Amino acid sequence: MSRRILIAGASMGGLRAAERLRASGFMGEIVAVGDEIHMPYNRPPLSKEALAAEVTHEAVAFRLRPAVADVTWRLGVPIASADLDAGAVRLADGAELAYDGLVVATGMRPRRLPTPGPARGRHVVRTLDDARALRGDLGPGARVLVVGAGFIGCEVAATARLLGADVTVVAPEAVPMRRPLGDDLGAALQRRHERHGVRFLLGRTVSAFLGADRVAGAELSDGTRLDADVVVEAVGSASNTEWLDGNGLDLSDGVLCDNALRVEGRAGVVAVGDVARFPNPRYDGVARRVEHWSIPTDTAKRAAVTLLADLALGAADPAPFAPLPTFWSDQYDLRIQSFGAPALGADDIRVLDGDLDGEVVVGYHDGGALVGVVLIGLPSAVARYRAELMRAPAAA
Amino acid sequence: MKVVVDMDVCKDHGQCVFSAPEVFQINENGRLVYVAESDESLRDAVEEAADVCPLQAITIED
């Protein structure tokens, strides 16, 4: 009898899961349900080149391989709830779908600021529609307030500057991108942004948005008031797991999985992408979510094998799943690349090559061992440091 | 198997090189060079390279 695998979430993780299920020999039915109306597309350009140019689905859509031509896509309708014991989900339009295997790929959504004030003119950047709405408000002379100094906030700041906007970044931390990169590299990147004309007001938060029916400015925690036509809230993300409530899962931070991406204690249910919290034996074995673009591809590959083994349609892979996290960010003409887990080596950061205000390689160490590398430029050095990280799993 | 990289889109990330070093290389100038007519036995590796290209610049035209 033909079996059905249901993929919850029709973005990168969902697409990669469908591809890997087919590549691993699954011939049954695949149904992917997604609450966005769009076929899977690539998010990173939404804060970078696509935001700077024109935000169209065509510009960011993933190509569909022939192998996934027969996947059924149910788009524009969220899954409202799941009954894992019964093996069924209920969609928001009331439809029920039974499955033999389930792939959780519902990713994240942006956190919103609880700050009082008008809602119009306030944006987030996660979806194509978000980026399109923001693009419409950006332009020469627009006064843009970016709240949050992480990667997405800094990328949007850079893109808005390239579009001729007047840009201010407000964030509670002392230097931008501090948590992943550390103080020195964060400060060096701040200097580059400042050279491009971005203003940083750090060590403070927004206490109120000003304006009548549309944002006209903000008041900060230190009393500063500033004018703004556009606000971008880039203050982190929350997991889309509410639809799994009531199944006894650990949903405290994404979906807790074992090292094979099986949702804890549930045969036939796996998770992929941003929402999967899994232990990586390359590091300390603590289960973590990793919001890097490389992760949907890596996790889908293993999760497909695990799921098919659970369904007795294939053999399990006994090797430990130990992906090397890989991340990049483009800001102005800077290419920032991160390999490994810099955050785990935050107490011992060294410049390995180059200098902080030019092209640089920064190493992050734990117990003296290299656990993460961040490069700005220096493409010729990537292979060497990546190989070093691949070779040396920090035996915890 | 015919491999095409849209060189207007490619930003020389070099991610493809780790998946299929037989097909993709970064030259001394930091630019991508690749073998357009590659052996069929490399299809899996090239598909993986296409997956991991941040700019989604790689296509396989059978």
Ligand SMILES: Cc1cc2nc3c(=O)[nH]c(=O)nc-3n(C[C@H](O)[C@H](O)[C@H](O)COP(=O)(O)OP(=O)(O)OC[C@H]3O[C@@H](n4cnc5c(N)ncnc54)[C@H](O)[C@@H]3O)c2cc1C
């Ligand atoms: C603006 C931006 C820039 C980025 N830039 C970079 C970068 O430069 N480098 C990098 O490494 N990473 C970057 N990332 C991160 C990267 O894009 C993510 O890691 C990746 O998109 C994760 O894919 P995913 O499929 O796991 O989750 P998502 O892409 O979040 O997909 C989840 C999908 O599930 C849907 N969904 C949610 N709930 C339900 C439900 N109940 N029912 C049905 N569907 C549901 C969502 O609508 C969404 O379509 C960026 C992300 C963003 C937003």
Ligand code: SF4
């Ligand atoms: S990964 Fe993509 S962008 Fe990078 S060098 Fe290869 S083709 Fe070019």
